[in-house]
Amino acid sequence: MPPSYVLGVDFGTNSVRAVVVDCADGRTAGTSVFEYPSGDHGVITDPRDPHLARQHPGDYLEGLRAAVCGALRSAKKTKGFAAEHVAGIGVDTTGSTPIPVDARCRPLALDKRWKKHPAAQAWLWKDHTGAEEAAAITETARRHAPEYVAPIGGTYSSEWFWSKIWHCLKVAPQVFDAAASWVELADYVPAVLAGIADPAAIQRCVCAAGHKAMYAEAHGGLPDAAFLARLDPRLAALRARLYTRAWAADRAAGRLTAAWAKDLGLAAGIPIAMGGFDAHYGAVGAGVRAGTLVKIIGTSTCDVAVAPLGERMADVPGICGIVPGSVMPGYYGLEAGQSAVGDLLNWWVTEVCEGKPALHQRLTGEAARSRPGESGLLALDWNNGNRTILVDPRLTGLLLGQTLHTSRAEVYRALIEATAFGARAIVERLKEYGVPIERVVCCGGIAEKNDLFMQIYADVLGRPMLIAGSPQTTALGAAISAAVAAGRYPTFEAAQAKMTSLQAKRFTPKKAASAVYDELYGMYRELHDAFGGVPRGRGDFGSVMKRLLALRERVASSA
């Protein structure tokens, strides 16, 4: 059998990464990253509205070409590689990132009439302008159709599909009216490569549909027209111009057109795998399977797990979504996440300490010298709201326990701990609802670089932290989907067995530290539940500062 390669293309917030992967063992043959050049990494912002985050769709096409061509050039250095060995392409993107398109699937913003209109762009995952709409959708669903929000944690988010489109309708009705349909970026890129020119013909991935658009086969697809009409009759009318069916990744999105094949230097007609969200394909690339939680730790964190279809699956309150087939065919895909992890540490270093990125290292080093409980600090990790398990963007940060001697490194450590407590809340919620978590596999830059961070997570979660073998699990996962689409493997599981790995390095919980963190986590949950508005959530706040001081003294005296 001749050597066989697949391409994984990962559309991140700041860049596009293409990776050429060897189907035999998942090894990288070539890679290339294209940083969005315009403005703030291509992100369109509005100084008057911090919630707005858009991107010009032209960036995606430019990035696609540049990254793929770069990766192929880089792969040519690998002995025996030739572009005609590339058997398929997989694509993952951020999401929910809906794009308004015309009747030929062309993004409105590629038309010069709409080029500069902020509502005609791609609405990035981190755009929160639809917060009011999200609250109204949640309210309406809870009253009239609780089955729509039950599988996505009971609360509809401002980051999601309908919140954004409805907000567009309200603030830019002319854009809404001009859009023949709306397409998720994860569906748009494969459709472009496959030359699809009719929105109705686009293969829509169930991961976007199910996690972000309240799609479920069980209730007949997207929310029904009557429900949407309660929001706005024009949304009900839009429904018919979207899609009736969404698919798991065992179906391909199409085949590469001759024009794109020529452009990229690939063989025409190779399969384009179904698109998917970066977190989902990242989990695939990290080796997700039943009993495994994959944590993709970056500026924010995505937590992904799967559970075999067919077993009874409860709705898990506060979990962003439980969608059949969304992560891998044959499984429920479960998605959770934390709104700020790396971003929280970046905030401290950049905004408060006004330091350069190297300050992370110094603070990590100093923080590593103090022990759990020794600072007397306790923080909530909500500077960017809480995605799981409270699903509430209108929450903010809290830091408690500071004295006149508290150092910036102690706060840095408390912020890491706060994100670890947030991670533990997610794991405990999953366990509580019967989703077993036997191993935790982490990926992302922080997991690979920051040992203190990983040790704190092991101690707080009370279980080993494993690290994915590939530094580019997301693109690898997309490549795996391409390998399956190209028939190189019969199933995702078979492809994962050959193409994914774990690092030898792992972090094991330390008993004494875990005991202290159990106590701190108890206090974290008191604050979490009370400030998060959990019914009956109430801490004994009159004693919390004293309990922290007592813990601090106990830790100090045990030195």
Next chain:
Amino acid sequence: MPPSYVLGVDFGTNSVRAVVVDCADGRTAGTSVFEYPSGDHGVITDPRDPHLARQHPGDYLEGLRAAVCGALRSAKKTKGFAAEHVAGIGVDTTGSTPIPVDARCRPLALDKRWKKHPAAQAWLWKDHTGAEEAAAITETARRHAPEYVAPIGGTYSSEWFWSKIWHCLKVAPQVFDAAASWVELADYVPAVLAGIADPAAIQRCVCAAGHKAMYAEAHGGLPDAAFLARLDPRLAALRARLYTRAWAADRAAGRLTAAWAKDLGLAAGIPIAMGGFDAHYGAVGAGVRAGTLVKIIGTSTCDVAVAPLGERMADVPGICGIVPGSVMPGYYGLEAGQSAVGDLLNWWVTEVCEGKPALHQRLTGEAARSRPGESGLLALDWNNGNRTILVDPRLTGLLLGQTLHTSRAEVYRALIEATAFGARAIVERLKEYGVPIERVVCCGGIAEKNDLFMQIYADVLGRPMLIAGSPQTTALGAAISAAVAAGRYPTFEAAQAKMTSLQAKRFTPKKAASAVYDELYGMYRELHDAFGGVPRGRGDFGSVMKRLLALRERVASSA
């Protein structure tokens, strides 16, 4: 009448300041500051115990000589001044600062056997090693003698006389046994100048006795032996070696000895006024009178008010003390305070921002550009505990409402606001118990230099902030006591009328800002009461972050 001058000598935490003042109008004729040279401004600390703060008493004698001689030298530049015109000396000091002394009134630490023993030093006001003893005293008094703690707010502090002495007894019984008596620094310095060599002959000021040692004429002086025996029989035995009577400042402490007169270049036999605490004499120098609250704003804050003796005076829970004659003869002296004000801002600048003092100016400038409520932040000012109205050193800081965009200047402003809310809690508590506050006079470096700080206080308190005319109200107050002791004025009021003044500059509350701060103060009190353990104190924490965000948005949209 020949020109007449008095000397005010102010023993601060870091330095001794002597001021030569013209009796006619309170103007400074000469001044000199002596910084304690050894170690950290003379403060003895213990890296293993952050609560320990002591000072070698020899520092006080060295500082006394240097500062007085320096001030006299400096005054000689004033036309018509001569040292023989100095008619009296007044002294103020920090406190409670008890010093163990031998049978000849000599501090133990001046003996070479005890020179280096930490328990044989002066126990500085900010020494908190007696926290457990303070709690036990409070508990015992509440059960057996509530009248002892009622006038001092219901809670005995670790900063006070008996907590420190009892702690010494526990950790260094040999020092306790060697001490013939214990003398407050405020009584020690006048006794030295007056050549008193018998502890029983020292004139003890009622400000130290009443505010810090549970002394009250109403219950027969110091706590009775039976009460002290409940703590430790050796404390009961010490009682007889302390004092039976303490005095207001209309009685002199003694007359200058010939030896000291020669040393300092002054006339022998001039009166030494009764010593007093810096905050009390500072209030006198700022023009305290019935209806006036004097705020001495420094690293921490002292709030002082007076109310005419004879009128019925309720105990005010949480106010550090209500003591007849303690601030001025003829009045109840009321003392409150905040444990960290300048120190809280210094913590942010030095520990967190790792900035130099000049950063205060930059942050103040940036903070001045944001409006009340605009940051969405709310803080508790408890990094050093809460002195008033909760009287609880075991409380810590809290910061709430931070996002990923929160800047260090916004936090700086939130910390200023937190101290202003703490100040408002004090004023409201006084009003609630019938102590009228008609004007607020501020003094100290922050009041003179930081306009933003003062404007925030005016807006939060909803009343004008006045500023004392003298930049050295503390030493001026001590000088006023000397002018009265020397017979230059019949009363403190008469002396104040001539010798004190206000700056023309004042800060007036702005209506819109005050309205926002009323809301923020409401939320501050929710946090304050719940985290402070106030019975029935409970906030609606499930909505507090959302209320802050809503306020922030309202403020932003009204721009």
